[in-house]
Amino acid sequence: MKKTVLAAAIVIAASVIGSAQAGTYKTVPYGNNPFLFCKYGMPSDGWVSQGDGKWRKIVKRPNKRWISTFEDVCSTRNGRDITPDPANQQAANGRDPALVP
Secondary structure, eight states: OHHHHHHHHHHHHHHHHHHHHHSOOOOOHHHHOHHHHHHHEEGGGTEEEEETTEEEESSSSOOOTTHHHHHHHHOSTTSOOOOOOTTOHHHHHSSOTTSOO
């Protein structure tokens, strides 16, 4: 009985550890806001976002320190759903909040 309980505990612990390592968390710029990072890219480093994890350079030699993180976090090819920023009212209701009614 004790061996069965111990074996079950080991299997459960292994599955919990495996599932915890499956997802990775990456820190991004803009106060760790992935919505802004995916929307703008890093113009200060010489490249901007084109959407869906694609970027283009805006200077001859861009700084590539954030590009791999950008491609991973902002791309939907990994099964990630990049939804619009919930704090952005324009994305929420389709209207520009700066327009006067």
